[in-house]
Amino acid sequence: MIDDETLDRQLRDAAPYIDDDGFTARVMARLPAARREPRWLRAMILLGLAILGSGIAYSLSGGFVREGVIQLSNFPIWLLLVFAFGCGLVVGAFAIIFALRKTPEVRDLARLRF
Amino acid sequence: MELTDADLIARVLANDDQHAFGELVRRHQSSVRGLLRQLTRTDVSLADDLAQEAFLRAYKNIRSFRGEARFSTWLYRIAYNCFRENARKRKELVGVDEELLQAEHDPQTVDPGLRHDLMHALNLLPLHERTAVVLCCQNGLSHDEAARVLDIPLGTVKTNVLRGREKLKRTLAAWGPN
DSSP: OOOHHHHHHHHHHTSOOOOOTTHHHHHHHHSOOOOOOOHHHHHHHHHHHHHHHHHHHHHHTTTHHHHHHHHHHTSOHHHHHHHHHHHHHHHHHHHHHHHHHHOHHHHHHHTOOO | OOOOHHHHHHHHHHHOOHHHHHHHHHHHHHHHHHHHHHHTTSOHHHHHHHHHHHHHHHHHTGGGOOSSSOHHHHHHHHHHHHHHHHHHHTTOTTTHHHHHHTOOOOGGGOOOSHHHHHHHHHHHSOHHHHHHHIIIIISOOOHHHHHHHHTSOHHHHHHHHHHHHHHHHHHTGGGSOO
């Protein structure tokens, strides 16, 4: 009687590679249309919404933001620079984290085994 | 350097890259179509229709692929579900095996070799045993992976593989060493 190993080998041999023969093209033709939303449009929408949100927040703050800005102008310039630099670091760190999460090539690098 | 399945899936997810998905289809079409041809008992036309449906579903639901199993295992599961749904519609899932045991076979497929006898014997197995044998013995899935594809307990898969193998061996006894 045939043993397990021979049987499995025969089964694998009995299943030859099936040529594509236009199959992939037929599948591709049936795929729903890909998203064609331009990236710059998305960026502009985000920027526009950010400006709009800031404007609304400013107008609803009742002068609070304006007074804060006036008080900031009394601070020494080096302190303002440090404050701006710190804000930039925080925002930049978040931007880099999100960029890494959305970039497959970089994400794959993180999975590399050395 | 050839991209891995994971690379291609990441491109589909990030950019809706249909070329990347096309490459996935090219890579896996043979095994998926082969599986469905076995399940449909070499009904090539139906098997290819089901394979197309399976790949379309895979594309639409690719975000639900979490990478816990191999992509091919996930595809087999979708393909098997397509087959089951189709079989239910055609009311062929229950009782079909007994009918086909008596069915005459296409004379064009007659071949005196072991391969023909093996495929003939495979087609005579009940659906649950044939599916388990095709997935585990022919496509190299582990019992655990096959259990996930078929959505049945691991023990059932092992039993089905064992019984299927024994039946195939009995049928092919004449080909064994004397």
